[in-house]
Amino acid sequence: MILTRKCGRGCEHHQLGFLNSYIGFVILLLLAGCSFAPKYSRPVVETSPAFKELSPEQSKQLDGWKVAEPADTTLRGNWWEMFDDAELNALETQVSVSNQTVAAAMGNLLAARAVVKQARAQLFPTVSANPSVTRSRQGPVRSSFGSSTNSNLVFTDYSLLLESSWELDFWGSIRNTVKANTLGAQASLADLGNTLLVAQAELAADYFQIRVLDAEKKLLDSTVQAYAESLRLTQVRHETGIASDQDVAQAETQLDTTRAQATDLGIQRSQLEHAIALLIGKPASLFSIMTSTNTPKPVAIPFGIPSQLLERRPDIAAAERRAEAANAQIGVARAAYFPTITLTGSVGYGGSSVGSLFSGPALIWSVGAALAETIFDAGRRQGVTEQAWAGYKTTIANYRQAVLTAFQEVEDNLSTLRILSQELQEQDAAVSASQRYLTLAEDRYQLGIDSFLNVITAQAILLNNQRTALNLRMQQMTSSVQLIKALGGGWDSHAGYATM
Secondary structure (H helix, E strand, C coil): CCCCCCCCCHHHHHHHHHHHHHHHHHHHHHCCCCCCCCCCCCCCCCHHHHHHHHCHHHHHCCCCCCCCCCCCCCCCCCEEEEEHHHHHHHHHHHHHHHHHHHHHHHHHHHHHHHHHHHHCCCCCCCEEEEEEEEECCCEECHHHHHHHEEECCCCEEEEEEEEEEECCCCCCCCHHHHHHHHHHHHHHHHHHHHHHHHHHHHHHHHHHHHHHHHHHHHHHHHHHHHHHHHHHHHHHHHHHHCCCHHHHHHHHHHHHHHHHHHHHHHHHHHHHHHHHHHHCCHHHHCCCCCCCCCCCCCCCEEEECHHHHHHHCCHHHHHHHHHHHHHHHHHHHCCCCCEEEEEEEEEEEEEECCCCCCCCCHEEEEEEEEEECCCCCCCCCHHHHHHHHHHHHHHHHHHHHHHHHHHHHHHHHHHHHEEEHHHHHHHHHHHHHHHHHHHHHHHHHHHHCHHHHHHHHHHHHHHHHHHHHHHHHHHHHHHHHHHHCCCCCCCCCCCCHHHH
């Protein structure tokens, strides 16, 4: 049977007053708690006031990118809409819904948020209900003369208790754990943004490659028609004795080679279609993109100033938050040097019968406190603290590496676009010159001045220059997309952090 202490109504008021004072004292102690985490500040990384590639005045002469104006300092939201392609817009919207890599990143975010909830729960008491019924039989009772009496008494004890325990966060261990987990969840949110951005950029790049391949296929098909007509004319000239059998063989060889080149484009196009199907979460067998004759054109991309990368890139934001989380873990490690203080308490009723269980005399309660301190651990806590410091230094290095990588990627794509702009002008001039060369070669062949070999050579040069121009435009579109990705796309560094 549970023993109880009987007291009057005044005693109960005294007990309640004691409990209120005790709880108030505990709250004051908690408010006075401290944290042993070092004061955090964002790691310093050297940045330049402007990107190396070109001045604003020079950039106005080129297509594909520009310095952001004051009213247009960042890319926003659905960045792919600036290309004004309805089919691309429809495909991009499916990435955030059906892409399985993005779905996995979302699962990681939800798991990280759940860990935050678990950590926050440690700041509050744990309360449990423990009702019990115990039936027991009393054994023989021995007297002082050595005789025993078998009373055969059977007892039933009833109790209904609410028990609570609360670890006081004097040294900030729990608070730093909550902070570290919250920052980890924010890093997971940034990881989700980066995963989505990578998938969106990859889809856009693949889509533009397909469109350029369509343009190249159209070029080859029209060239095949021209070569077929050239072969027909050569055969006519051969039948009349003007052209040789060698001219016919050369025309046939060029025609068949160009047909094979046009057919070969289908391999790359099919693979790009399959890649896009994977990005939008569809089976490759059920997805296809219709052929289009619209060749994509570059757009002006606002790239701002270098310091904006620290806020615009989700991978940089994730690295920075992991550095701050590692800083908080140092506070957790340091707090282990100090004692753990736990408050316990219980209140409820106990008695031998259900009828009297909720009576005043059946009320039972207890309060207590326990302190635990490790006296000797052979340097374990020191090792944990050193590990926390080493982890913090690692995250700082990772953050700085992410920033430097971002600068490299932006400069790479800016320089690529700058050089491609000049190269495209030169290549277009080469195409024009090749067209003029072919016209002259055909005229001289018709007049019998030159052999058909000159025409074949001029045709091959023109086709090669045309295909090179298309490939340069494909590189330009791909670099435009990669520049947007390097600038952080439409990602917002503050999105969702308030909900953590």
